[in-house]
Amino acid sequence: xxxxxxxxxxxxxxxxxxxSNESVSTNALANALQTKPASVTDMLKKxxxxxILQYERYKGVRLTAEGKKIALLIIRKHRLWEYFLVEKLQFxxxxxxxxxxxxxxxxxxxxxDRLDDFLGNPRxxxxxxxxxxxxxxMPVLQQISLDSIELNKPMEITGIGNQTPxxxxxxxxxxxxxxxxxxxxxxxxxxxxxEIKMRNAAPFIISQFLAKNLLVKDEE
Amino acid sequence: xxxxxxxxxxxxxxxxxxxSNESVSTNALANALQTKPASVTDMLKKxxxxxILQYERYKGVRLTAEGKKIALLIIRKHRLWEYFLVEKLQFxxxxxxxxxxxxxxxxxxxxxDRLDDFLGNPRxxxxxxxxxxxxxxMPVLQQISLDSIELNKPMEITGIGNQTPxxxxxxxxxxxxxxxxxxxxxxxxxxxxxEIKMRNAAPFIISQFLAKNLLVKDEE
DNA sequence: AAATAAATTTAGGTAAATCTAAATTTTTTA
DNA sequence: TAAAAAATTTAGATTTACCTAAATTTATTT
Numbered sequence: 001x002x003x004x005x006x007x008x009x010x011x012x013x014x015x016x017x018x019x020s021n022e023s024v025s026t027n028a029l030a031n032a033l034q035t036k037p038a039s040v041t042d043m044l045k046k047x048x049x050x051x052i053l054q055y056e057r058y059k060g061v062r063l064t065a066e067g068k069k070i071a072l073l074i075i076r077k078h079r080l081w082e083y084f085l086v087e088k089l090q091f092x093x094x095x096x097x098x099x100x101x102x103x104x105x106x107x108x109x110x111x112x113d114r115l116d117d118f119l120g121n122p123r124x125x126x127x128x129x130x131x132x133x134x135x136x137x138m139p140v141l142q143q144i145s146l147d148s149i150e151l152n153k154p155m156e157i158t159g160i161g162n163q164t165p166x167x168x169x170x171x172x173x174x175x176x177x178x179x180x181x182x183x184x185x186x187x188x189x190x191x192x193x194x195e196i197k198m199r200n201a202a203p204f205i206i207s208q209f210l211a212k213n214l215l216v217k218d219e220e
Numbered sequence: 221x222x223x224x225x226x227x228x229x230x231x232x233x234x235x236x237x238x239x240s241n242e243s244v245s246t247n248a249l250a251n252a253l254q255t256k257p258a259s260v261t262d263m264l265k266k267x268x269x270x271x272i273l274q275y276e277r278y279k280g281v282r283l284t285a286e287g288k289k290i291a292l293l294i295i296r297k298h299r300l301w302e303y304f305l306v307e308k309l310q311f312x313x314x315x316x317x318x319x320x321x322x323x324x325x326x327x328x329x330x331x332x333d334r335l336d337d338f339l340g341n342p343r344x345x346x347x348x349x350x351x352x353x354x355x356x357x358m359p360v361l362q363q364i365s366l367d368s369i370e371l372n373k374p375m376e377i378t379g380i381g382n383q384t385p386x387x388x389x390x391x392x393x394x395x396x397x398x399x400x401x402x403x404x405x406x407x408x409x410x411x412x413x414x415e416i417k418m419r420n421a422a423p424f425i426i427s428q429f430l431a432k433n434l435l436v437k438d439e440e
Numbered sequence: 441a442a443a444t445a446a447a448t449t450t451a452g453g454t455a456a457a458t459c460t461a462a463a464t465t466t467t468t469t470a
Numbered sequence: 471t472a473a474a475a476a477a478t479t480t481a482g483a484t485t486t487a488c489c490t491a492a493a494t495t496t497a498t499t500t
Binding site: 245246247257258260261262277278 | 476477478479480
């Protein structure tokens, strides 16, 4: 199956909006896609025909298993291209999203799998978000900064994301290493940065980008 | 200015069809684009509005200077992506055209200029065709196999295209080197291969791909 | 529980890029 | 050079992905 760029954008937007088991509203989608609710209704009817989603009038929408798989493969493409742009073409991580929005619609599966290998099969994109594998599976990395972050809970660093020299430099400066014990003290909604307290050290603040690259487990 | 993929395909097709100063016919375009003559007429009217081409009913079409510039930048993108696919992602040269047909419509200029640098500013794509620079200028490499090839004319090798190990291997085997004197004896239209005669050696046949990588000048 | 507000859908249109069939112009040929 | 053939254009539809305005359904308030 091949889908238009427009349809792919709908699928991706629904995927990002449907947390847990809530269904996604027409208005929320229209807002995310910068379009009008009436246009969304039109498109949802077409995507329903193609069994990509479950949709009933006035009841909102959810992706089917098939729809989720398509979404994950689009996200895979997006994040691998972002990684390529930053690591190989020297773009800043803040300027790659827009370009990846175009590149993610290139259809060749072989291309994206080769790109994955060429890049060394990274598991996180430059923003710290996980990259699904060729089968659409997300790597199960427990990240520090989930939406449902728990404050003051003792945790231990179990690993780090992509081990780039830039990240290593920052880890060294902040003295964060595998096995370090820490607690999150506060989340600043302004920039999603976190105040953390490491054992035997003064609290300090880290960015969301660093946080997303820290893998943790509950301390035993 | 940004043009739709469809318009870009028309511009590119006209560029490839307009040799010297002939104008391109509606039928030839329809054939090249796998579409119907009526559709071509429709599109030509739109592109004329945008001053991309000169068009008069029943008289065929030519690109304006502006149109040629656009065409060259699309060709630049196409060929750089082909080079990337072959040199970095290990694709065979025969399988990259289709993928590059999609990639050539990605709009970011910065992306393509960064890609050019990343690839080491190659001047020829994997098929041996020249890659225009960021300003849309074709490198002026006199190639051996132009459409207007002259038989039995003494020529001298002045350089070679992209110096890949694979090309070097073949040059060694055929004993072609800079300074070699040769004449083209015959062109086989079946596969565009050429029979060449090097001074003090028996005539032999080379492929169009090799020929395109040989730069020549007239012997003095 | 009405009444009002908000969300959503339906109805009817538009622009881009196609198409088929018919009309027109150009070219070829007898 | 007139007739036939080929090329091209016009006219009128179609599909996709949008839109606005009006109607309908659901949610929220008095």
